[in-house]
Amino acid sequence: MATLKQPQLGQTILALRQEKNITQEELVDRCNVSVRTIQRIEAGEVTPRDSTLRIILASLDYDFDKAFHKVQFKQRIEILNMAWILGSIYFLAGIAETLLDYYRFEPNLPVYFSWVYTCSKMIILTTYIVFMYGFVEVGTHFKSSLLKISAFLMIGSMSIMEIYDIITLFSNFTDEEFLFVKGLEGVAFAGIDIAFGIALFKLSKDLGDVGKITGLLQIGAGLCFLTFILGFIGLFILLPATILEIIILYKMYDRLKTE
Template identity: 35%
Template sequence: MKQPLLGQKILEWRKAKGLTQEELVERCNINVRTIQRIEAGEVTPRSYTVKAILEVLEVNPNDLQYFQLEKEANSELNNLSSWLRFSFITGIIYLILAIIESVIDVQLYLEKSEFSVGFGYVYTFLKMSVLVLFLFFTGAFYKLGQAFSNLLLKVTAIFLMILTGAIILEDIVTYWIGIDIVSGLILRSLILGLVYVLFATSFLYLSKEKGTTYIIVGALGMLTGVSFMTVVFAIPGLIFLTVFEVSLIILLYQEYRKTSPDNPKTFLSQEQVFL
């Protein structure tokens, strides 16, 4: 346990017993200055000193361990809340840029525009911005997978990040070189569809405990994945993907609100998730 927290608890337990520092010193055979510094969080006491103090205060050592675990759980919950808030914001920016990116990609595919160096730099910057934002956005679902102990959500989030990175890099290289060096649109659509189906499945699995939002997100993700896998409906699948990502952003916001320190009711039991 961090020293300021330990000192704080010793101070609380001493006052609960109705003891002054001097009375505690007499019973523990410890220097009064030592007690003062421990309670002030200025020093880290030796284990036998802590044991002596706990015996006098009639505190079970397990209570000290539970307090430490409780503080660690609070810290983990705060970290998750920060991640969700950050990913929610980046998700909104990502979605806006992704829509612009999709429109440009469709135009490039249908119109076969002539090569332009100036546009190439803008196109590359847009693609890389989308990739970075997508990584931050999807990283939140990896974090949720950790919190919910959902291996499928963690694995599919990682696969989505890797696959999206490969696709975006392929798009950039394709524009500059003019050759599709990796997969082609059909193979890309099939792989993306499969990953999105698995990603959606993880939300449907969680919906048993988490409720309607997860059912909606899972259903939209499943519709998106199946559309990509049919290849024929890959273009409409882009519309489904946009709606799906909007639902993911809403889900992140809801989970952020539930984990926010300002919310007295948390969506997670700290013992269930972190201990």
């Protein structure tokens, strides 16, 4: 409930009060909060402190912690729904991104190419952040600190890589320098891929075979990136891994939605 924003918070308290057939004045007598404060909260004008909110909800025979977790649960479902949808967009946009990364080395590129390239990179980054944040929520739900931390690190590493791609397009980096640094990126962030894969594998009891297979694929991709030379194989392994990750998020969304 504490994370519920106004005016939804005020509307919820109003609905609870009316359900109990309690007037604002009666609520004031029960919780020792001024009638003006109650009016402003229900009108959505102010957000009460947690201590005040606890008192009001207790006066309405409504458990604060239960309400708080209910709101968190609803928000988690919404995030997971958004995560698998934007994950699907990220996967499709990634195919276009590969083509743009290839054509950036072509001579005599059209003037608009740099802006198309930049926009595509920003779309990739935005959708990926939401996509990976879905796994932060999965980690929170199953109390997996490793999954939460590795998902945040994945977001950070992707941010660095996409921003680097944009900067180098507008700088004097040679093609060889660009590809060399990209290879080093793969090696540097391979450990994060492996940690993410281990976290998914360890949750196979909760996620089923799809979690186990996805974890193994992610670990395999990370090991390929570590070798530098086999980095291109790691990229191919990430294709089915990403599809399975989208499936994991969708299944989590569908599971929690029905609970």
